[in-house]
Amino acid sequence: MAVRLGLRNRVMLGFGLIALALSATLAGVTWLFVSHYLVADRLSTATTESAVNAEAISLGLSQPGASIPQLLDQLPSGQATSSLLLYGGHWYATSSAHGASAVPAGMVAMARAGEATSSRIRDGGEPMLAVGAPLTQRGNAYVALYPLDDLDRSLRILSSTLIGAAILTSIGGLLIGRFASRVALRPLAELTGVASAVARGDLDARLHFEDDPDLGGLARSFNHTAAELQHRVAVDARFAGDVSHELRTPLTTMLNSMQVIRNRRSELPATVREPVSLLSDDLDRFRRLVVDLLEISRDDGGDTSTAEVVRIGDLVSRAADAAALRPVTTLSPEVDGLRIIADKRRLERVVANLVTNAETHGRGCLGVLVAVSGAGLRIIVDDAGPGIPPDRRDRIFERFARDGAPAGQGVGLGLAIVDRHVRWLGGTVRVGDRPGGGARFVVELPLGSHRDHSMPTSSG
Amino acid sequence: MRSNTGDVSRSVLLVEDDARVRRVLRLALEDEGYRVAEAASGTAGLQEIAHAVPDVVLLDLMLPDLDGFTVCRRIRRDSDVPVIMVTARTDSHDVVAGLEAGADDYVTKPLVAKELSARIRALLRRAEVANQHPVKIVAGDLEIGIEEGVVTRDGVPLALTRTEFRLLAELAGADGRVCTREHLLETVWGYGYFGDSRLVDVHVRRLRTKVERDPANPRHVVTARGLGYRLVL
Numbered sequence: 002m003a004v005r006l007g008l009r010n011r012v013m014l015g016f017g018l019i020a021l022a023l024s025a026t027l028a029g030v031t032w033l034f035v036s037h038y039l040v041a042d043r044l045s046t047a048t049t050e051s052a053v054n055a056e057a058i059s060l061g062l063s064q065p066g067a068s069i070p071q072l073l074d075q076l077p078s079g080q081a082t083s084s085l086l087l088y089g090g091h092w093y094a095t096s097s098a099h100g101a102s103a104v105p106a107g108m109v110a111m112a113r114a115g116e117a118t119s120s121r122i123r124d125g126g127e128p129m130l131a132v133g134a135p136l137t138q139r140g141n142a143y144v145a146l147y148p149l150d151d152l153d154r155s156l157r158i159l160s161s162t163l164i165g166a167a168i169l170t171s172i173g174g175l176l177i178g179r180f181a182s183r184v185a186l187r188p189l190a191e192l193t194g195v196a197s198a199v200a201r202g203d204l205d206a207r208l209h210f211e212d213d214p215d216l217g218g219l220a221r222s223f224n225h226t227a228a229e230l231q232h233r234v235a236v237d238a239r240f241a242g243d244v245s246h247e248l249r250t251p252l253t254t255m256l257n258s259m260q261v262i263r264n265r266r267s268e269l270p271a272t273v274r275e276p277v278s279l280l281s282d283d284l285d286r287f288r289r290l291v292v293d294l295l296e297i298s299r300d301d302g303g304d305t306s307t308a309e310v311v312r313i314g315d316l317v318s319r320a321a322d323a324a325a326l327r328p329v330t331t332l333s334p335e336v337d338g339l340r341i342i343a344d345k346r347r348l349e350r351v352v353a354n355l356v357t358n359a360e361t362h363g364r365g366c367l368g369v370l371v372a373v374s375g376a377g378l379r380i381i382v383d384d385a386g387p388g389i390p391p392d393r394r395d396r397i398f399e400r401f402a403r404d405g406a407p408a409g410q411g412v413g414l415g416l417a418i419v420d421r422h423v424r425w426l427g428g429t430v431r432v433g434d435r436p437g438g439g440a441r442f443v444v445e446l447p448l449g450s451h452r453d454h455s456m457p458t459s460s461g
Numbered sequence: 462m463r464s465n466t467g468d469v470s471r472s473v474l475l476v477e478d479d480a481r482v483r484r485v486l487r488l489a490l491e492d493e494g495y496r497v498a499e500a501a502s503g504t505a506g507l508q509e510i511a512h513a514v515p516d517v518v519l520l521d522l523m524l525p526d527l528d529g530f531t532v533c534r535r536i537r538r539d540s541d542v543p544v545i546m547v548t549a550r551t552d553s554h555d556v557v558a559g560l561e562a563g564a565d566d567y568v569t570k571p572l573v574a575k576e577l578s579a580r581i582r583a584l585l586r587r588a589e590v591a592n593q594h595p596v597k598i599v600a601g602d603l604e605i606g607i608e609e610g611v612v613t614r615d616g617v618p619l620a621l622t623r624t625e626f627r628l629l630a631e632l633a634g635a636d637g638r639v640c641t642r643e644h645l646l647e648t649v650w651g652y653g654y655f656g657d658s659r660l661v662d663v664h665v666r667r668l669r670t671k672v673e674r675d676p677a678n679p680r681h682v683v684t685a686r687g688l689g690y691r692l693v694l
Contacts, residue, residue: 246549253482253571257489260575264492288571295550309642309658310687319654340687349655 012182020174028163055134112142242298324356333372359384474515476506489574503527537563560663583651632692
């Protein structure tokens with residue numbers, strides 16, 4: 002039974018309960034006053050009328066030769082349904098419907114003793130007001146019966162109206178509570194959205210209620226934290242780029258000096274040739290690393306993109322076949338001749354890096370498939386390696402995640418660049434199992450993906 | 462000095478402020494058979510060109526006095542010498558700005574003399590058009606003399622750079638058919654399929670400002686949207 006209501010539901014329920022309590026109190030008080038007034042009014046009318054009638058009968062009886070039924074008939078037709086007269090030990094009545102049996106004995110005794118009384122009775126199921134009035138001729142009594150069913154009906158209508166009003170007010174309270182809680186909690190909903198956006202990596206997301214007098218402090222401190230985080234991430238990312246920039250000048254010296262040495266390899270003493278060759282190879286790797294680091298830092302810095310119309314099948318097969326040094330690409334029929342708007346350079350890096358990864362870490366690329374899937378384009382790269390265990394699948398797209406490759410084989414930036422570029426192109430990349438063993442990298446790209454058409458392909 | 466190219470050695474002017482980079486590039490380029498002149502600033506580079514026009518200028522965009530774009534525009538005022546600019550990044554606006562300032566091609570740091578040499582050779586190639594074509598091609602009011610490397614409009618010679626001329630000659634040789642960007646990258650600049658298409662786009666823009674009466678509404682070099690460019694004959 003421990004159902005935890007949300008803050009919004011609690012606020013809503015609170016408003017509803019307050020509305021219910023207020024409207025119920027108001028209805029109760031209204032009911033008490035109105036019903037009391039109506040009953041008292043009816044009683045006073047009946048008492049006055051029966052006193053007047055009793056007096057008229059007393060006067061009639063004092064006249065010689067008075068006929069009792071005639072006297073009763075001559076009474077003004079007031080609100081009474083029936084008038085009864087006890088005279089000389091006999092009951093006379095104006096209506097046969099209501100007899101003396103319905104009249105309480107106590108009331109008759111009081112009237113005979115000269116005391117007027119009233120009482121609510123039921124006669125044949127009908128609610129009635131009986132009023133006993135004394136006559137001047139002592140020992141006799143006049144009793145008038147008044148119908149109460151109309152008053153009961155009025156009171157019933159009043160009570161259902163009041164209950165209805167209370168229910169409507171409570172529902173109104175709930176609705177107002179719902180609205181108020183939504184308005185009041187809107188910043189909280191925004192906070193939730195923005196916080197999860199930041200967690201997803203959208204570091205530009207900010208709260209917009211900094212001017213709110215109550216919640217502005219929260220918004221400002223949240224935005225400040227997000228800005229700090231963004232700054233830190235940018236600084237970290239730029240660090241790799243800055244280091245690489247700085248490395249380029251010495252790298253230029255080394256690469257060009259090495260080129261001169263290599264041009265004169267035949268002039269070198271035999272003992273020096275092997276170390277020079279080792280140095281030369283590592284210098285090439287060093288250069289690739291610096292270029293890759295620049296490539297990654299450039300994306301972190303949010304640089305420009307160029308979009309142009311490309312035949313996607315051509316692009317992928319050229320990039321993949323060149324990286325594998327043999328034909329590896331299969332195009333599904335709908336891709337043949339398909340033109341899309343894309344960033345050629347980034348897409349080439351994505352395909353080339355995936356194929357190179359398959360060649361160096363996946364025991365060879367088994368094939369690259371390009372197909373249209375739904376509203377997007379799918380590029381699949383299969384390899385013949387041992388596959389990637391599920392718990393390592395996210396990590397391999399991180400920088401320098403080498404996935405157990407032997408030391409010296411690649412430096413683990415290739416897949417990080419793939420991840421960066423695919424995101425830049427608005428797509429996703431994931432790795433899974435190839436049916437039959439090996440890893441399968443799947444790149445999904447929106448068709449016509451581009452961010453920034455910085456170089457129009459046409460001006461005429 | 463040993464010459465790898467075998468032909469008459471070409472001269473390169475290196476405009477670069479870092480003395481170490483200048484020195485090693487000089488060594489490596491000389492080893493590739495080039496004659497190398499150096500300039501440590503934009504102003505010095507312009508003076509050097511005024512003194513002796515080299516075959517190719519290698520121009521760093523980051524210079525202490527005049528920036529590379531300004532130097533490039535000043536070179537273009539009275540020279541069609543091929544300019545290769547050196548930029549830090551492939552995908553920055555610098556590339557387009559440099560090409561628009563008049564550069565013929567660009568390379569990114571770190572520079573290697575052997576790769577540079579391939580770029581230089583591509584830029585210094587002569588315009589060639591398949592044999593069956595006449596040496597003079599007429600396209601409306603344009604007359605393209607392939608052999609002489611001269612373009613006239615209504616008989617008036619136009620000042621095209623060598624790269625602009627080769628681009629026009631390549632388009633003219635296509636007989637009015639569309640040339641894809643990839644094709645132009647390969648034939649004019651010597652790049653493969655993945656060359657930078659911005660080279661083509663910016664050079665076409667520059668070419669239009671010279672050969673078209675209204676560059677905004679080109680009549681000669683027209684865009685085949687999504688495909689490439691063609692010359693209307």
